[in-house]
Amino acid sequence: MKIKNEKCDLVVWGGTALTMDSEMRVIENAIISISSGKIQSIQSKKNYQPASGAKTLDASGCIVMPGLVNGHTHVGMTLLRGIADDLPLYEWLHHHIFPIERKMGKKEFVALGTQLACLEMIRSGTTTFNDMYYFEEAAAEAAHEMGMRAICGQTHIEISGVEKPGEVFEKFNKFFKKLEQFPRIVGALAPHSIYGLSEKLWKEMISYAQKNDLIIHTHLAETKKECEEVKKSRGMSPVEWFDSIGLWEQKAICAHAVELSEKDISILGKNKVGIIYNPDSNLKLGNGICPVVSLRSQGARVGLGTDSTASNNNLDMLQEVDVGTKLQTLKYGVGKLTARESVKMLTIDGAKAIHMDNLIGSLEVGKAADIIAIDVSRPHSIPLYDPYSHLVYSASGSDVLHSIVDGKILMKNRKLTGCDENEILKKSKTWGKKIFHFNAKLQDS
Numbered sequence: 001m002k003i004k005n006e007k008c009d010l011v012v013w014g015g016t017a018l019t020m021d022s023e024m025r026v027i028e029n030a031i032i033s034i035s036s037g038k039i040q041s042i043q044s045k046k047n048y049q050p051a052s053g054a055k056t057l058d059a060s061g062c063i064v065m066p067g068l069v070n071g072h073t074h075v076g077m078t079l080l081r082g083i084a085d086d087l088p089l090y091e092w093l094h095h096h097i098f099p100i101e102r103k104m105g106k107k108e109f110v111a112l113g114t115q116l117a118c119l120e121m122i123r124s125g126t127t128t129f130n131d132m133y134y135f136e137e138a139a140a141e142a143a144h145e146m147g148m149r150a151i152c153g154q155t156h157i158e159i160s161g162v163e164k165p166g167e168v169f170e171k172f173n174k175f176f177k178k179l180e181q182f183p184r185i186v187g188a189l190a191p192h193s194i195y196g197l198s199e200k201l202w203k204e205m206i207s208y209a210q211k212n213d214l215i216i217h218t219h220l221a222e223t224k225k226e227c228e229e230v231k232k233s234r235g236m237s238p239v240e241w242f243d244s245i246g247l248w249e250q251k252a253i254c255a256h257a258v259e260l261s262e263k264d265i266s267i268l269g270k271n272k273v274g275i276i277y278n279p280d281s282n283l284k285l286g287n288g289i290c291p292v293v294s295l296r297s298q299g300a301r302v303g304l305g306t307d308s309t310a311s312n313n314n315l316d317m318l319q320e321v322d323v324g325t326k327l328q329t330l331k332y333g334v335g336k337l338t339a340r341e342s343v344k345m346l347t348i349d350g351a352k353a354i355h356m357d358n359l360i361g362s363l364e365v366g367k368a369a370d371i372i373a374i375d376v377s378r379p380h381s382i383p384l385y386d387p388y389s390h391l392v393y394s395a396s397g398s399d400v401l402h403s404i405v406d407g408k409i410l411m412k413n414r415k416l417t418g419c420d421e422n423e424i425l426k427k428s429k430t431w432g433k434k435i436f437h438f439n440a441k442l443q444d445s
Contacts, residue, residue, distance in 0.1 A: 067127025124397025269298025
């Protein structure tokens with residue numbers, strides 16, 4: 001891609017740039033010029049001296065790289081962090097999470113949860129997230145105000161007899177219209193799961209997505225119970241059933257994908273389906289390990305995600321990649337998923353999985369200036385022999401020094417620049433007290 005030679009708005013200088021482009025170029029002493037939210041140029045220049053009066057960001061002593069992509073979140077749930085830990089999935093959901101959501105899950109809850117999530121993501125290097133939840137227009141507005149880039153998927157679970165025919169898609173039409181005012185936010189359909197919608201509504205969702213060129217974000221093959229029940233009721237696996245109704249012909253993003261047969265993996269690979277690996281959440285809920293190595297070898301586009309803080313309990317993608325890579329080593333053997341390939345899942349492969357690699361995921365001229373700088377001067381960073389290995393096995397979210405989205409600095413030298421962090425934290429603590437007391441009543445009942 002080429003970009004017009006315009007006046008530069010910002011220069012990020014110094015450090016070692018991991019471009020994550022098709023050649024996987026590593027540029028020492030990188031100078032990245034940004035104009036109108038896009039990367040204008042990227043080059044190496046020793047002894048660089050910023051021009052007088054130019055807006056610059058010093059990234060010397062850092063790894064400079066594309067912002068991280070969190071491929072599966074429920075950011076509105078961030079206020080539920082740690083509320084009901086160490087419980088089996090069914091009890092966790094039905095005795096705690098669902099009752100709390102029914103009581104407190106309103107627009108204010110979702111907006112504040114999204115703001116809190118954005119604070120954490122900006123601080124730990126995530127610049128784009130792919131979300132699914134209720135009141136998603138509130139999440140979209142909050143993410144936009146916080147300066148982040150996101151896909152916001154309106155969740156739908158069918159409740160028979162409540163909504164009239166056509167009402168579901170009337171709501172979606174209004175939702176997508178609302179999101180037009182937020183240029184960094186992409187709207188999506190987020191039907192919850194294979195079991196959350198009837199066959200009829202699933203087919204209508206696919207038709208609606210095809211007609212309007214929309215992303216469909218859903219949960220897939222997360223548990224053995226899900227797959228066994230689908231096999232019993234429909235005579236095939238979830239992957240096979242979705243294949244039969246044409247989901248894989250659309251822009252699909254599927255979270256979890258833990259319980260897959262060889263045939264399932266072949267279908268997902270052949271159709272280059274976006275799969276989001278959520279290792280921490282799957283481990284915590286006891287659901288198993290996604291077959292990432294096999295999926296990638298067959299052609300599926302695999303990224304990483306955290307899921308919600310209610311089942312993780314954080315949004316640190318550098319922690320996620322550490323755990324996720326080691327789990328693939330346990331499952332497949334040493335070297336079957338290298339650190340270099342794992343960093344691709346954090347960036348360009350994650351962008352491919354969520355259908356945004358034309359805009360984000362690598363440092364290239366013409367792409368969005370979504371850039372982070374990671375401090376590598378601390379004791380746990382020294383000596384540094386391989387930047388990819390360091391990012392996967394040594395770095396943490398707290399090492400992120402600067403965060404930029406769309407050419408705008410959201411964090412400089414660990415200080416957030418575009419929001420009142422203390423006010424968000426204060427409000428979140430107040431909500432936390434209300435949630436705690438309500439959950440205590442649930443336990444007593």
